[in-house]
Amino acid sequence: xxxxxxxxxxxxxxxxxxxxxxxxxxxxxxxxxxxxxxxxxxxxxxxxxxxxxxxxxxxxxxxxxxxxxxxxxxxxxxxxxxxxxxxxxxxxxxxxxxxxxxxxxxxxxxxxxxxxxxxxxxxxxxxxxxxxxxxxxxxxxxxxxxxxxxxxxxxxxxxxxxxxxxxxxxxxxxxxxxxxxxxxxxxxxxxxxxxxxxxxxxxxxxxxxxxxxxxxxxxxxxxxxxxxxxxxxxxxxxxxxxxxxxxxxxxxxxxxxxxxxxxxxxxxxxxxxxxxxxxxxxxxxxxxxxxxxxxxxxxxxxxxxxxxxxxxxxxxxxxxxxxxxxxxxxxxxxxxxxxxxxxxxxxxxxxxxxxxxxxxxxxxxxxxxxxxxxxxxxxxxxxxxxxxxxxxxxxxxxxxxxxxxxxxxxxxxxxxxxxxxxxxxxxxxxxxxxxxxxxxxxxxxxxxxxxxxxxxxxxxxxxxxxxxxx
Numbered sequence: 001x002x003x004x005x006x007x008x009x010x011x012x013x014x015x016x017x018x019x020x021x022x023x024x025x026x027x028x029x030x031x032x033x034x035x036x037x038x039x040x041x042x043x044x045x046x047x048x049x050x051x052x053x054x055x056x057x058x059x060x061x062x063x064x065x066x067x068x069x070x071x072x073x074x075x076x077x078x079x080x081x082x083x084x085x086x087x088x089x090x091x092x093x094x095x096x097x098x099x100x101x102x103x104x105x106x107x108x109x110x111x112x113x114x115x116x117x118x119x120x121x122x123x124x125x126x127x128x129x130x131x132x133x134x135x136x137x138x139x140x141x142x143x144x145x146x147x148x149x150x151x152x153x154x155x156x157x158x159x160x161x162x163x164x165x166x167x168x169x170x171x172x173x174x175x176x177x178x179x180x181x182x183x184x185x186x187x188x189x190x191x192x193x194x195x196x197x198x199x200x201x202x203x204x205x206x207x208x209x210x211x212x213x214x215x216x217x218x219x220x221x222x223x224x225x226x227x228x229x230x231x232x233x234x235x236x237x238x239x240x241x242x243x244x245x246x247x248x249x250x251x252x253x254x255x256x257x258x259x260x261x262x263x264x265x266x267x268x269x270x271x272x273x274x275x276x277x278x279x280x281x282x283x284x285x286x287x288x289x290x291x292x293x294x295x296x297x298x299x300x301x302x303x304x305x306x307x308x309x310x311x312x313x314x315x316x317x318x319x320x321x322x323x324x325x326x327x328x329x330x331x332x333x334x335x336x337x338x339x340x341x342x343x344x345x346x347x348x349x350x351x352x353x354x355x356x357x358x359x360x361x362x363x364x365x366x367x368x369x370x371x372x373x374x375x376x377x378x379x380x381x382x383x384x385x386x387x388x389x390x391x392x393x394x395x396x397x398x399x400x401x402x403x404x405x406x407x408x409x410x411x412x413x414x415x416x417x418x419x420x421x422x423x424x425x426x427x428x429x430x431x432x433x434x435x436x437x438x439x440x441x442x443x444x445x446x447x448x449x450x451x452x453x454x455x456x457x458x459x460x461x462x463x464x465x466x467x468x469x470x
Contacts, residue, residue: 004038006313011036017078018070049324053114068316096120104153106260119316129264130163136267136281148199150176156228159265177455193220201231202460208242219247227256234382236274269341278340279347287312291332304332328353375433387411388448393465400468408437411448418442
């Protein structure tokens with residue numbers, strides 16, 4: 001079935017009759033379900049974004065309007081008799097299709113956390129998306145995976161967990177540093193001898209660094225799969241170096257891309273060079289991913305950079321359509337066969353950067369400057385002698401009327417010349433990003449790990465903006 005037909009059926013049978021936000025909007029715009037008959041018809045609808053989901057004093061439960069909420073009675077009124085036999089008249093099937101069974105939430109870095117509800121139907125979709133991920137990764141029996149994603153109501157953990165179930169892949173979930181601590185994870189790494197490690201880039205790097213220090217072999221590891229955070233080529237390269245130092249032969253490191261609102265993840269397939277990405281293999285039967293001009297909103301042709309826009313083609317629970325993610329895909333979407341695995345599905349081509357990491361800084365008394373912290377992070381992650389880092393944005397002298405300052409905290413490799421490295425960091429950032437920190441502070445590794453909350457937070461704190469809110 002084409003995406004046009006899937007989209008039309010989803011709006012006609014589910015969104016317009018049972019999705020409160022969609023139903024009310026169609027009434028306001030004087031549209032009917034038949035007005036959405038193809039992908040091009042989505043232009044009749046406004047875009048959604050995170051601000052449409054955030055609570056406000058006038059409507060604190062706004063997000064509930066995005067939950068698919070049919071009743072047996074409303075199904076009887078809206079669906080043909082032949083379709084009712086499979087749902088409304090079957091209480092068990094109705095519950096499996098629509099009753100809430102799971103909640104995940106955004107991490108709340110750029111805004112308040114937002115909850116997303118899953119029905120059993122969504123878990124089936126998440127499991128199938130996970131099965132496809134494992135296939136793209138090239139994992140199968142007798143592979144063994146060690147997942148160090150933290151236990152949390154977070155998409156990364158649940159996608160990883162259900163991917164293992166869907167693909168019949170043996171996978172141990174440790175809960176990461178927050179649950180077993182790094183010592184417990186190291187013991188599991190040593191005992192399990194996994195062929196694959198799955199986790200947040202920074203914690204995977206930290207775990208492998210500690211494994212090397214503890215003389216724990218990583219010879220069994222052939223693949224590291226990263227998720228929940230951006231993993232630039234420099235970070236992948238540093239992970240490969242640690243693996244090889246621990247005995248691994250020709251390991252590969254690749255990434256996933258996901259966001260809470262999509263309720264699934266997409267993955268790269270393995271490439272031998274960490275500088276080369278296959279792009280993220282999409283699931284066109286499950287969702288529609290488009291690229292839009294971030295200024296005008298116009299949908300752009302293939303292989304054109306722009307903002308990622310998401311619309312589901314199936315599902316239940318919390319649903320958003322024509323959703324502007326705030327993420328920029330620099331390579332857009334390609335429909336060419338993958339040169340690495342040969343798959344014909346569309347691929348999302350990065351690098352992918354978060355618009356929320358572009359800060360307006362008043363670095364002089366005269367005017368503000370847009371600073372892309374994604375670029376700064378890329379340089380720091382790729383800097384071989386830096387172990388960990390954090391950027392703090394503050395006001396000079398803590399005066400709200402003064403200029404903004406950028407302070408870089410960093411831990412460097414043992415024995416490295418600290419002042420020389422600080423000078424090199426400043427030069428490289430100025431060359432790559434046309435900006436350098438006002439101050440660079442070199443800290444011991446353990447103090448740095450505490451500062452970024454490596455083992456206590458869901459995601460480490462890399463960028464800390466402590467300027468007064470205006």
